[in-house]
Amino acid sequence: MQRRALLSAALAGLAAAAVAPARADTFPSRPIRFVVPFGPGGDTDIVARLIAPYLSAELGQQVVVENRPGAGGVIGSNMVAKGPADGYTILFADSARTIAPSMQKDLPFDIARDLDPLGLIGGTPLLLLAHPQAPVKTLDELVKYAKANPGKLTYGSSGNGTPQHFAVELLKSAAGIDLVHVPYKGAAAVVADAVGGQINLASATYAPSVEYIRSNRLLPLTVMEPRRLPALPEVPAAAERYPEVVMSIWFGIMLPMGVEPAIRARLAEAVGKVVANTEYAGKLRAAGFEPMRETPPQMKARIEREVKLFGDVARKAGIKPE
Numbered sequence: 380m381q382r383r384a385l386l387s388a389a390l391a392g393l394a395a396a397a398v399a400p401a402r403a404d405t406f407p408s409r410p411i412r413f414v415v416p417f418g419p420g421g422d423t424d425i426v427a428r429l430i431a432p433y434l435s436a437e438l439g440q441q442v443v444v445e446n447r448p449g450a451g452g453v454i455g456s457n458m459v460a461k462g463p464a465d466g467y468t469i470l471f472a473d474s475a476r477t478i479a480p481s482m483q484k485d486l487p488f489d490i491a492r493d494l495d496p497l498g499l500i501g502g503t504p505l506l507l508l509a510h511p512q513a514p515v516k517t518l519d520e521l522v523k524y525a526k527a528n529p530g531k532l533t534y535g536s537s538g539n540g541t542p543q544h545f546a547v548e549l550l551k552s553a554a555g556i557d558l559v560h561v562p563y564k565g566a567a568a569v570v571a572d573a574v575g576g577q578i579n580l581a582s583a584t585y586a587p588s589v590e591y592i593r594s595n596r597l598l599p600l601t602v603m604e605p606r607r608l609p610a611l612p613e614v615p616a617a618a619e620r621y622p623e624v625v626m627s628i629w630f631g632i633m634l635p636m637g638v639e640p641a642i643r644a645r646l647a648e649a650v651g652k653v654v655a656n657t658e659y660a661g662k663l664r665a666a667g668f669e670p671m672r673e674t675p676p677q678m679k680a681r682i683e684r685e686v687k688l689f690g691d692v693a694r695k696a697g698i699k700p701e
Contacts (some may be wrong), residue, residue, distance in 0.1 A: 385500060406466055406642045407467065407645075408643055411440060411445050411466070411469060412443055413434075413442045413444045413445060413469055414447050414458060414468060414470050415427045415444055415447070415471050416444050416453070416454065416456045416470070416471075417455070418446055422584060422586070422628065423471060423473045423630060424446060424520050425666060426471075426501050427444050429668075432660075433653040434649055434650070434653055434654060436459060437652050438649050448484075451475070451540065452473075452479065452600075453483065453487070454470065456494070460487075460488035460493035460636075461493070461635070462635055463517070464636065464638045465636035466638050466639070466642040466645075468508060469633070470633040471630065472631050473495075474542050474626075474628050475542060477689060478542065478545055478685075478689045480540070481540070481686075481689045481690045482506060482539065482693070483540075483698065490682060490686065491683060492636065494634070494680060495633060495638065496675050497631070497633060497634055497642065498632060498650050498651065498674055498675055499631040499672060499673040499678055500630055500632060500669065500672070502627050502629040502630060503582060503585055503586060503628050504585050504604050504608055504627050504669070505542065505613075505626055505627055505628060506582075506584070506588060506603070507546075507580060507582055508570075508573060508581045508582075508583060508598060508599055509573075509581075509597065510576050510579060510598075511595065513532075515600065516600075521556075521600055522556055525556035530558075532559065532579045533558070533561050533579050533580065534559070534560060534581065535560075535569040535572055535582065536560065536562060536569060536581075537565055538562045539553065542626060544560060545626070545692055545693075546582055546626040548696045549603075549624050551694050551698070553617075553621035559684065560579070566583055569583055569596070570583055570587050573597060577656045581597070584667070584692050585608070586666065587611075587667075589667065601614065602614055602616050602617065603627060604616050604618070604625065604627060606618070629655050632646075632650055634646070651672070654670055
């Protein structure tokens with residue numbers, strides 16, 4: 380009896396070993412859910428819908444964008460983090476995921492423990508813009524004026540805890556200035572009120588701002604990039620004066636932790652090929668974004684670095700989790 384039990388166990392082990400590679404070899408055998416944790420029409424959704432057809436072509440299966448908005452991206456992110464680790468449900472994440480631990484109490488998931496970075500695929504620069512009638516026309520003028528008039532200038536962002544918000548808080552800390560934050564619900568309202576003069580400054584991405592910059596209805600004071608933008612070579616990078624002020628919005632793909640290595644490798648390979656695709660890169664740039672490529676280890680290191688950085692920014696600014 381004991382011998383028969385041992386033989387059955389051995390055969391079961393061999394069968395399991397044979398089945399596992401077969402699953403990986405045939406992946407994907409059905410459509411993949413591409414979860415966007417925000418509603419339709421925003422930057423994250425736009426980029427997800429740009430890349431999805433290219434991923435579908437590389438993988439030989441439909442990659443279906445599924446919007447799961449709510450709680451600042453937490454609902455959709457948690458759905459993936461706690462979902463099946465089979466490679467068929469993946470998260471399209473953005474840089475707000477690394478701010479969330481500083482803004483929200485009792486998050487139902489841990490970005491470092493529950494989500495596995497697959498790589499960055501694109502991003503968009505952040506700019507600080509001024510109304511033409513604002514009392515400042517350059518970054519140096521802004522710092523000088525704000526130091527002489529603390530709390531007098533207002534700046535708008537897409538909302539509390541957004542990258543647009545934290546980028547200016549990072550600048551405030553580095554420059555030692557006081558600006559009053561006015562949170563909005565979305566980028567369009569911020570830019571519209573800056574153009575209308577309801578706020579002095581706007582922290583916004585390039586895409587919704589470019590037409591107002593070109594028509595001189597908004598003045599770009601600085602970009603939050605390591606270096607100047609080719610499209611705006613005359614606008615200084617904040618890092619030229621404050622090296623620690625570097626921040627852009629990135630987009631990347633994450634899996635639930637525990638996806639089989641062969642399946643994970645298949646997805647990572649497809650992502651890498653798409654990011655290297657010149658047609659995809661052209662469409663991304665035409666929409667106001669830039670291709671970015673970071674490997675899984677690079678993205679993991681970025682996430683760890685940003686979670687710590689934004690925790691420090693929140694503490695210095697007196698921002699409390701809600």
